[in-house]
Amino acid sequence: MFSPVINQLIERLNCLPGVGKKSAQRMAMYLLEHDRQGGLLLAEGLQEALTKVKNCQSCRNLTEYNECHICTDLQRDKSLICIVESPADVIAIEQCGSFRGYYFVLMGHLSPIDGVGPKELGITDLIARAQGHVEEVILATNPTVEGEATANYITEKLKPLGICVSRIAHGVPVGGELEYIDGGTLSHALLSRKQL
Amino acid sequence: MFSPVINQLIERLNCLPGVGKKSAQRMAMYLLEHDRQGGLLLAEGLQEALTKVKNCQSCRNLTEYNECHICTDLQRDKSLICIVESPADVIAIEQCGSFRGYYFVLMGHLSPIDGVGPKELGITDLIARAQGHVEEVILATNPTVEGEATANYITEKLKPLGICVSRIAHGVPVGGELEYIDGGTLSHALLSRKQL
Known part of the structure:
Protein backbone atom coordinates (compact mmCIF):
# COMPACT_ATOMS: atom_id res chain seq x y z
CA MET A 1 0.00 0.00 0.00
CA PHE A 2 2.84 2.39 0.84
CA SER A 3 5.59 3.04 -1.70
CA PRO A 4 8.13 0.18 -2.13
CA VAL A 5 10.91 1.84 -0.10
CA ILE A 6 8.53 2.60 2.78
CA ASN A 7 7.11 -0.95 2.67
CA GLN A 8 10.64 -2.32 2.83
CA LEU A 9 11.40 -0.17 5.89
CA ILE A 10 8.18 -1.37 7.59
CA GLU A 11 9.06 -5.03 6.90
CA ARG A 12 12.52 -4.60 8.33
CA LEU A 13 11.28 -2.81 11.46
CA ASN A 14 8.85 -5.73 11.79
CA CYS A 15 11.90 -7.99 12.40
CA LEU A 16 12.58 -6.31 15.76
CA PRO A 17 11.37 -8.35 18.75
CA GLY A 18 8.00 -7.17 20.06
CA VAL A 19 7.29 -5.08 16.96
CA GLY A 20 4.26 -6.17 14.94
CA LYS A 21 3.06 -4.91 11.58
CA LYS A 22 1.09 -1.96 13.04
CA SER A 23 3.89 -0.77 15.35
CA ALA A 24 6.38 -1.05 12.49
CA GLN A 25 4.11 1.13 10.35
CA ARG A 26 3.77 3.65 13.17
CA MET A 27 7.56 3.74 13.68
CA ALA A 28 8.23 4.24 9.96
CA MET A 29 5.67 7.07 9.73
CA TYR A 30 7.05 8.70 12.87
CA LEU A 31 10.62 8.65 11.56
CA LEU A 32 9.64 9.85 8.07
CA GLU A 33 7.34 12.61 9.30
CA HIS A 34 8.97 13.82 12.51
CA ASP A 35 12.48 12.51 13.11
CA ARG A 36 14.58 11.80 10.01
CA GLN A 37 17.73 12.84 11.85
CA GLY A 38 17.05 10.37 14.67
CA GLY A 39 16.34 7.63 12.15
CA LEU A 40 19.62 8.22 10.34
CA LEU A 41 21.49 8.19 13.66
CA LEU A 42 19.76 4.89 14.48
CA ALA A 43 20.89 3.46 11.12
CA GLU A 44 24.47 4.51 11.89
CA GLY A 45 24.24 3.13 15.42
CA LEU A 46 23.00 -0.22 14.11
CA GLN A 47 25.75 -0.42 11.53
CA GLU A 48 28.45 0.50 14.02
CA ALA A 49 27.26 -1.89 16.74
CA LEU A 50 26.52 -4.83 14.44
CA THR A 51 29.87 -4.66 12.69
CA LYS A 52 32.10 -3.77 15.66
CA VAL A 53 30.66 -5.64 18.63
CA LYS A 54 32.12 -9.10 19.24
CA ASN A 55 32.70 -11.35 22.26
CA CYS A 56 35.16 -10.43 25.01
CA GLN A 57 38.21 -12.68 24.75
CA SER A 58 38.10 -13.67 28.37
CA CYS A 59 34.45 -13.65 29.49
CA ARG A 60 32.58 -13.85 26.14
CA ASN A 61 30.41 -10.82 27.03
CA LEU A 62 29.50 -8.49 24.15
CA THR A 63 31.94 -5.61 23.63
CA GLU A 64 33.65 -3.69 20.83
CA TYR A 65 37.03 -4.08 22.56
CA ASN A 66 39.16 -7.23 22.80
CA GLU A 67 38.38 -7.40 26.50
CA CYS A 68 35.25 -5.95 28.13
CA HIS A 69 35.34 -3.18 30.76
CA ILE A 70 34.72 -5.67 33.57
CA CYS A 71 37.57 -8.02 32.58
CA THR A 72 39.98 -5.06 32.29
CA ASP A 73 38.96 -3.70 35.73
CA LEU A 74 41.81 -4.77 38.01
CA GLN A 75 40.03 -3.66 41.19
CA ARG A 76 37.74 -6.69 41.13
CA ASP A 77 38.01 -9.92 43.10
CA LYS A 78 39.96 -12.42 40.97
CA SER A 79 38.94 -15.37 43.12
CA LEU A 80 35.27 -15.26 42.08
CA ILE A 81 33.68 -16.06 38.73
CA CYS A 82 29.97 -15.77 38.18
CA ILE A 83 28.52 -17.76 35.27
CA VAL A 84 25.49 -16.27 33.51
CA GLU A 85 23.58 -17.01 30.33
CA SER A 86 23.44 -13.57 28.72
CA PRO A 87 24.89 -10.03 28.74
CA ALA A 88 21.59 -8.73 30.20
CA ASP A 89 22.16 -11.01 33.23
CA VAL A 90 25.56 -9.35 33.79
CA ILE A 91 23.81 -5.96 33.87
CA ALA A 92 21.18 -7.23 36.32
CA ILE A 93 23.85 -8.58 38.71
CA GLU A 94 26.03 -5.46 38.35
CA GLN A 95 23.02 -3.29 39.21
CA CYS A 96 22.25 -5.22 42.41
CA GLY A 97 25.75 -4.23 43.59
CA SER A 98 26.46 -7.41 45.59
CA PHE A 99 29.09 -8.97 43.36
CA ARG A 100 32.63 -7.71 42.78
CA GLY A 101 34.19 -10.67 40.97
CA TYR A 102 34.45 -11.45 37.27
CA TYR A 103 31.92 -13.02 34.91
CA PHE A 104 31.74 -15.72 32.30
CA VAL A 105 28.91 -15.31 29.83
CA LEU A 106 27.75 -18.56 28.21
CA MET A 107 25.71 -16.67 25.55
CA GLY A 108 22.95 -19.27 25.83
CA HIS A 109 22.23 -22.55 27.59
CA LEU A 110 22.62 -26.23 26.69
CA SER A 111 19.95 -27.06 24.13
CA PRO A 112 20.85 -30.13 22.03
CA ILE A 113 17.70 -29.66 19.92
CA ASP A 114 19.01 -26.27 18.70
CA GLY A 115 22.55 -27.60 18.27
CA VAL A 116 23.85 -25.78 21.36
CA GLY A 117 26.32 -28.03 23.17
CA PRO A 118 29.27 -27.42 25.54
CA LYS A 119 31.41 -26.24 22.62
CA GLU A 120 29.00 -23.42 21.68
CA LEU A 121 28.91 -22.27 25.32
CA GLY A 122 32.72 -22.15 25.54
CA ILE A 123 32.89 -24.63 28.44
CA THR A 124 36.52 -25.49 27.61
CA ASP A 125 37.54 -21.83 28.01
CA VAL A 134 39.75 -18.92 41.06
CA GLU A 135 38.45 -19.99 44.44
CA GLU A 136 34.75 -20.19 43.69
CA VAL A 137 32.56 -20.45 40.63
CA ILE A 138 29.01 -19.14 41.18
CA LEU A 139 26.40 -20.57 38.82
CA ALA A 140 23.81 -17.88 38.04
CA THR A 141 22.16 -19.50 35.02
CA ASN A 142 18.39 -18.98 34.81
CA PRO A 143 16.11 -20.99 37.13
CA THR A 144 14.59 -22.77 34.10
CA VAL A 145 14.91 -26.41 33.01
CA GLU A 146 17.65 -25.51 30.51
CA GLY A 147 19.44 -23.23 32.96
CA GLU A 148 19.43 -25.94 35.64
CA ALA A 149 20.69 -28.56 33.14
CA THR A 150 23.49 -26.21 32.12
CA ALA A 151 24.38 -25.55 35.77
CA ASN A 152 24.45 -29.31 36.47
CA TYR A 153 26.68 -29.97 33.47
CA ILE A 154 29.17 -27.29 34.50
CA THR A 155 29.18 -28.57 38.09
CA GLU A 156 30.03 -32.08 36.88
CA LYS A 157 32.93 -30.71 34.84
CA LEU A 158 34.38 -28.44 37.55
CA LYS A 159 33.90 -30.49 40.73
CA PRO A 160 36.39 -33.27 39.79
CA LEU A 161 39.01 -30.55 39.27
CA GLY A 162 38.67 -29.55 42.92
CA ILE A 163 37.02 -26.20 42.14
CA CYS A 164 34.42 -24.92 44.60
CA VAL A 165 31.12 -24.53 42.74
CA SER A 166 28.00 -22.82 44.11
CA ARG A 167 24.52 -22.03 42.81
CA ILE A 168 22.60 -18.81 43.54
CA ALA A 169 19.74 -19.38 46.00
CA HIS A 170 16.21 -20.04 44.80
CA GLY A 171 13.23 -19.13 46.94
CA VAL A 172 10.56 -16.50 47.45
CA PRO A 173 11.55 -13.11 45.97
CA VAL A 174 12.26 -10.42 48.57
CA GLY A 175 9.28 -8.07 48.82
CA GLY A 176 6.89 -10.54 47.19
CA GLU A 177 3.65 -11.78 48.74
CA LEU A 178 3.42 -15.52 49.40
CA GLU A 179 -0.14 -15.52 48.08
CA TYR A 180 1.00 -14.74 44.55
CA ILE A 181 4.05 -16.98 44.34
CA ASP A 182 3.89 -20.12 42.21
CA GLY A 183 3.88 -23.59 43.80
CA GLY A 184 7.27 -24.65 42.43
CA THR A 185 9.04 -21.67 43.95
CA LEU A 186 7.22 -22.12 47.24
CA SER A 187 8.13 -25.85 47.45
CA HIS A 188 11.73 -24.92 46.75
CA ALA A 189 11.67 -22.22 49.42
CA LEU A 190 10.32 -24.71 51.97
CA LEU A 191 12.80 -27.47 51.09
CA SER A 192 15.77 -25.07 51.17
CA ARG A 193 14.73 -23.48 54.48
CA LYS A 194 17.53 -22.18 56.71
CA GLN A 195 17.69 -22.79 60.45
CA LEU A 196 17.80 -19.53 62.42
CA MET B 1 26.72 -0.59 31.95
CA PHE B 2 27.06 -2.06 28.46
CA SER B 3 30.00 -1.08 26.26
CA PRO B 4 29.80 2.44 24.74
CA VAL B 5 28.79 1.28 21.23
CA ILE B 6 26.02 -0.94 22.64
CA ASN B 7 24.82 1.87 24.92
CA GLN B 8 24.67 4.20 21.93
CA LEU B 9 22.58 1.67 19.99
CA ILE B 10 20.20 1.27 22.95
CA GLU B 11 19.78 5.05 23.25
CA ARG B 12 19.02 5.40 19.57
CA LEU B 13 16.51 2.54 19.57
CA ASN B 14 14.95 4.34 22.55
CA CYS B 15 14.02 7.20 20.16
CA LEU B 16 11.50 4.97 18.34
CA PRO B 17 7.90 5.64 19.37
CA GLY B 18 6.61 3.14 21.92
CA VAL B 19 10.11 1.85 22.71
CA GLY B 20 11.27 2.41 26.28
CA LYS B 21 14.66 1.77 27.83
CA LYS B 22 13.99 -1.92 28.56
CA SER B 23 12.56 -2.73 25.11
CA ALA B 24 15.46 -0.90 23.48
CA GLN B 25 17.89 -3.04 25.50
CA ARG B 26 16.01 -6.20 24.53
CA MET B 27 16.06 -5.20 20.84
CA ALA B 28 19.79 -4.44 20.90
CA MET B 29 20.59 -7.77 22.59
CA TYR B 30 18.33 -9.66 20.17
CA LEU B 31 20.01 -8.11 17.13
CA LEU B 32 23.55 -8.58 18.49
CA GLU B 33 22.98 -12.15 19.65
CA HIS B 34 20.58 -13.57 17.08
CA ASP B 35 20.05 -11.42 14.00
CA ARG B 36 22.99 -9.28 12.90
CA GLN B 37 22.01 -9.71 9.26
CA GLY B 38 18.47 -8.46 9.94
CA GLY B 39 19.86 -5.50 11.89
CA LEU B 40 22.18 -4.51 9.06
CA LEU B 41 19.29 -4.77 6.58
CA LEU B 42 17.24 -2.55 8.90
CA ALA B 43 20.08 0.02 8.95
CA GLU B 44 20.16 0.01 5.14
CA GLY B 45 16.37 0.24 4.95
CA LEU B 46 16.37 3.23 7.31
CA GLN B 47 19.09 5.01 5.35
CA GLU B 48 17.38 4.36 2.02
CA ALA B 49 13.91 5.43 3.16
CA LEU B 50 15.03 8.47 5.16
CA THR B 51 17.18 9.86 2.36
CA LYS B 52 14.96 8.97 -0.63
CA VAL B 53 11.40 9.41 0.59
CA LYS B 54 9.92 12.87 -0.01
CA ASN B 55 6.44 14.31 -0.59
CA CYS B 56 4.46 13.52 -3.74
CA GLN B 57 4.38 16.63 -5.96
CA SER B 58 0.64 16.54 -6.38
CA CYS B 59 -0.86 15.04 -3.20
CA ARG B 60 1.99 15.51 -0.66
CA ASN B 61 1.84 11.83 0.37
CA LEU B 62 5.18 10.17 1.22
CA THR B 63 6.90 8.47 -1.72
CA GLU B 64 10.36 8.01 -3.23
CA TYR B 65 9.04 9.00 -6.67
CA ASN B 66 8.09 12.49 -7.88
CA GLU B 67 4.45 11.42 -7.89
CA CYS B 68 2.98 8.65 -5.73
CA HIS B 69 1.41 5.47 -7.11
CA ILE B 70 -2.11 6.80 -6.48
CA CYS B 71 -1.55 10.10 -8.30
CA THR B 72 -0.04 8.26 -11.29
CA ASP B 73 -2.97 5.80 -11.44
CA LEU B 74 -5.08 7.10 -14.34
CA GLN B 75 -7.95 4.67 -13.66
CA ARG B 76 -9.15 6.71 -10.70
CA ASP B 77 -11.98 9.21 -10.50
CA LYS B 78 -10.55 12.67 -11.20
CA SER B 79 -13.63 14.44 -9.92
CA LEU B 80 -13.08 13.44 -6.26
CA ILE B 81 -10.37 14.54 -3.83
CA CYS B 82 -10.26 13.22 -0.30
CA ILE B 83 -8.33 15.34 2.23
CA VAL B 84 -6.61 13.47 5.04
CA GLU B 85 -4.10 14.37 7.73
CA SER B 86 -1.50 11.62 7.27
CA PRO B 87 -0.22 8.87 4.95
CA ALA B 88 -1.59 6.24 7.38
CA ASP B 89 -5.08 7.67 6.80
CA VAL B 90 -4.65 7.12 3.04
CA ILE B 91 -3.87 3.45 3.74
CA ALA B 92 -6.91 3.11 6.03
CA ILE B 93 -9.25 4.56 3.38
CA GLU B 94 -7.65 2.54 0.57
CA GLN B 95 -8.15 -0.63 2.62
CA CYS B 96 -11.86 0.01 3.16
CA GLY B 97 -12.20 -0.07 -0.63
CA SER B 98 -15.00 2.52 -0.87
CA PHE B 99 -13.06 5.39 -2.44
CA ARG B 100 -11.66 5.54 -5.97
CA GLY B 101 -10.72 9.20 -6.26
CA TYR B 102 -7.45 10.97 -5.48
CA TYR B 103 -6.08 12.22 -2.17
CA PHE B 104 -4.51 15.30 -0.71
CA VAL B 105 -2.39 14.67 2.39
CA LEU B 106 -2.05 17.68 4.71
CA MET B 107 0.78 16.01 6.69
CA GLY B 108 -0.65 17.40 9.91
CA HIS B 109 -3.44 19.69 11.09
CA LEU B 110 -3.72 23.39 11.91
CA SER B 111 -1.93 23.96 15.20
CA PRO B 112 -0.80 27.58 15.66
CA ILE B 113 0.91 26.70 18.94
CA ASP B 114 3.30 24.35 17.06
CA GLY B 115 3.72 26.83 14.20
CA VAL B 116 1.58 24.77 11.82
CA GLY B 117 -0.51 27.14 9.71
CA PRO B 118 -2.16 26.92 6.26
CA LYS B 119 1.22 27.30 4.56
CA GLU B 120 2.69 24.21 6.27
CA LEU B 121 -0.36 22.18 5.24
CA GLY B 122 -0.06 23.24 1.59
CA ILE B 123 -3.54 24.77 1.48
CA THR B 124 -2.58 26.96 -1.52
CA ASP B 125 -1.65 23.86 -3.56
CA VAL B 134 -12.72 18.46 -9.26
CA GLU B 135 -16.42 18.14 -8.48
CA GLU B 136 -16.24 17.31 -4.80
CA VAL B 137 -13.72 17.66 -2.01
CA ILE B 138 -14.28 15.19 0.84
CA LEU B 139 -12.85 16.26 4.20
CA ALA B 140 -11.59 13.20 6.07
CA THR B 141 -9.46 14.91 8.72
CA ASN B 142 -9.57 13.28 12.17
CA PRO B 143 -12.68 13.77 14.32
CA THR B 144 -10.61 15.71 16.89
CA VAL B 145 -10.70 19.39 17.81
CA GLU B 146 -7.72 20.12 15.55
CA GLY B 147 -9.08 17.96 12.73
CA GLU B 148 -12.43 19.74 12.88
CA ALA B 149 -10.78 23.18 12.94
CA THR B 150 -8.71 22.22 9.90
CA ALA B 151 -11.81 20.95 8.09
CA ASN B 152 -13.65 24.21 8.89
CA TYR B 153 -10.76 26.32 7.64
CA ILE B 154 -10.58 24.43 4.34
CA THR B 155 -14.36 24.63 3.91
CA GLU B 156 -14.21 28.40 4.32
CA LYS B 157 -11.49 28.63 1.67
CA LEU B 158 -13.14 26.33 -0.90
CA LYS B 159 -16.85 27.20 -0.57
CA PRO B 160 -16.52 30.79 -1.97
CA LEU B 161 -14.83 29.28 -5.04
CA GLY B 162 -17.99 27.29 -5.78
CA ILE B 163 -16.40 23.93 -4.97
CA CYS B 164 -18.64 21.28 -3.41
CA VAL B 165 -17.18 20.35 -0.01
CA SER B 166 -18.33 17.43 2.16
CA ARG B 167 -17.29 15.94 5.49
CA ILE B 168 -17.20 12.20 6.27
CA ALA B 169 -20.06 11.14 8.56
CA HIS B 170 -19.56 10.92 12.32
CA GLY B 171 -21.65 8.56 14.42
CA VAL B 172 -21.62 5.20 16.12
CA PRO B 173 -19.04 2.83 14.58
CA VAL B 174 -20.54 -0.07 12.63
CA GLY B 175 -20.39 -3.26 14.73
CA GLY B 176 -19.93 -1.33 17.98
CA GLU B 177 -22.14 -1.67 21.02
CA LEU B 178 -23.99 1.47 22.14
CA GLU B 179 -23.17 0.68 25.76
CA TYR B 180 -19.45 1.28 25.20
CA ILE B 181 -19.63 4.35 23.00
CA ASP B 182 -18.65 7.73 24.45
CA GLY B 183 -21.24 10.45 25.06
CA GLY B 184 -19.88 12.89 22.47
CA THR B 185 -20.16 10.35 19.67
CA LEU B 186 -23.63 9.28 20.82
CA SER B 187 -24.88 12.91 20.94
CA HIS B 188 -23.49 13.43 17.44
CA ALA B 189 -25.15 10.25 16.19
CA LEU B 190 -28.51 11.38 17.60
CA LEU B 191 -28.29 14.92 16.23
CA SER B 192 -27.22 13.69 12.78
CA ARG B 193 -29.95 11.03 12.62
CA LYS B 194 -31.32 10.15 9.16
CA GLN B 195 -35.01 9.76 8.42
CA LEU B 196 -35.82 6.32 7.04
Missing part, protein backbone atom coordinates in the same frame (compact mmCIF):
# COMPACT_ATOMS: atom_id res chain seq x y z
CA LEU A 126 35.57 -21.70 31.24
CA ILE A 127 37.37 -24.77 32.65
CA ALA A 128 40.75 -23.30 31.66
CA ARG A 129 39.86 -20.02 33.35
CA ALA A 130 38.47 -21.67 36.49
CA GLN A 131 41.79 -23.49 36.96
CA GLY A 132 43.63 -20.18 37.38
CA HIS A 133 43.45 -18.17 40.64
CA LEU B 126 -4.91 22.26 -2.45
CA ILE B 127 -6.96 25.25 -3.62
CA ALA B 128 -5.15 25.29 -6.97
CA ARG B 129 -5.82 21.57 -7.39
CA ALA B 130 -9.45 21.79 -6.33
CA GLN B 131 -10.06 24.41 -9.06
CA GLY B 132 -9.19 21.84 -11.75
CA HIS B 133 -11.62 19.09 -12.83
